[in-house]
Amino acid sequence: MKPILALALISLALCQTAHGARIETIAGTGTAGFSGDGGPATQAKIDNPFGVVRGPDNALYFCEYTGQRIRKITPDGRIHTVAGNGKTGYTGDNGPATDASFNKPHELRFDRAGNLFITDMSNNAIRKIDMTSGVITTFAGTGKAGYSGDGGAAVNARLNKPHSLQFAPNGDLYICDIGNHVIRRIDVKSGVITTFAGTGKAGATPDNSPVKGTPLKGPRTIEFDTAGDMWLATREGNQVFRFDMKRERIHHIAGTGKKGFSGHDGPAKQATLSGPKGIAIDEQGNIYLADTESHSVRMVELKTGKLRLIAGTGQKGDGPDGDPLKCALARLHGIYVDRDGSLLIGDSEAHKVRRIVW
Numbered sequence: 001m002k003p004i005l006a007l008a009l010i011s012l013a014l015c016q017t018a019h020g021a022r023i024e025t026i027a028g029t030g031t032a033g034f035s036g037d038g039g040p041a042t043q044a045k046i047d048n049p050f051g052v053v054r055g056p057d058n059a060l061y062f063c064e065y066t067g068q069r070i071r072k073i074t075p076d077g078r079i080h081t082v083a084g085n086g087k088t089g090y091t092g093d094n095g096p097a098t099d100a101s102f103n104k105p106h107e108l109r110f111d112r113a114g115n116l117f118i119t120d121m122s123n124n125a126i127r128k129i130d131m132t133s134g135v136i137t138t139f140a141g142t143g144k145a146g147y148s149g150d151g152g153a154a155v156n157a158r159l160n161k162p163h164s165l166q167f168a169p170n171g172d173l174y175i176c177d178i179g180n181h182v183i184r185r186i187d188v189k190s191g192v193i194t195t196f197a198g199t200g201k202a203g204a205t206p207d208n209s210p211v212k213g214t215p216l217k218g219p220r221t222i223e224f225d226t227a228g229d230m231w232l233a234t235r236e237g238n239q240v241f242r243f244d245m246k247r248e249r250i251h252h253i254a255g256t257g258k259k260g261f262s263g264h265d266g267p268a269k270q271a272t273l274s275g276p277k278g279i280a281i282d283e284q285g286n287i288y289l290a291d292t293e294s295h296s297v298r299m300v301e302l303k304t305g306k307l308r309l310i311a312g313t314g315q316k317g318d319g320p321d322g323d324p325l326k327c328a329l330a331r332l333h334g335i336y337v338d339r340d341g342s343l344l345i346g347d348s349e350a351h352k353v354r355r356i357v358w
Helices: 003-016
Strands: 022-027 049-054 060-064 069-073 079-083 105-110 116-120 125-129 135-140 162-167 173-177 182-186 193-197 219-224 230-234 239-244 249-254 276-281 287-291 296-300 307-311 334-337 343-347 352-357
Touching (some): 049 105, 049 334, 049 343, 049 352, 060 105, 069 105, 079 116, 135 173, 162 219, 173 219, 182 219, 219 276, 230 276, 287 343, 307 343
Parallel strands (some): 105 162, 276 334
Antiparallel strands (some): 022 352, 049 060, 060 069, 069 079, 105 116, 116 125, 162 173, 173 182, 230 239, 239 249, 287 296, 334 343, 343 352
């Protein structure tokens, strides 16, 4: 088969439905808790997994929102604790990450050097783990909620419940400072923080509006595509936007702004979303959403602009492995397109990490 035809067939399979796909559990028993380190991840208890990401060491990392830990699944399927002592707090800076305490870690990403960055939401901070030494430090935020510090060092700035973070192609770090309804940017070379988008107050985001001076409504999660454009899902706004980074314009992609679970196989702009809290992009440019309050994975097909249902029933539950459309999910938060094209999911209140394979 010619490579172009093969790619087209793969894209078609991904874009039409989840038919032929399979969902499987790769971590967690379905019961909240902490157990199993050193053993098979599927036999371990985990506690409210949120963000998921593949690390440079080929392990799968995820944060436990109420477990107050960062854990990883190594390629042999075993689970290990990377950071967190399981206690709620804000301690441990300049020491071993395993001795540190967190307060509701939401998401995690790696920088180019292989260091791990975490949004420590209720500590109003971004924390960094040097993966060579294992030492944790605060990279941004003072620990106190607020909106200050633009133009100065990120460690002296105040954030307000940061949720999501992502590195741009040039290495700069972007943060969904959701409590302030803004996206903030940290120049990784200078450490200086600025406001990239949002006005500090919630508001409507019109199509084709300028990045500067346009309100956002609950900027929850961001991702960058291969062209370097930013994609944003808004939690309270129930919409998806693309930021043209060269022209500095915002384009409306999905969601009417009303909360709901409608519009499958129709235009994404006319569909209703329900508090999306995770976003990921595949090689074909399709946009996957962890649509948390509808307990589903939904996808915007780039070529047609249509919305597809990929996984979940629309009802909260802990469904069986097998057909993704028959597997109930429970307020999923994290979503990540893996290197092999499979889709990783932090199925939060089912206390499992799942994977969809095509």
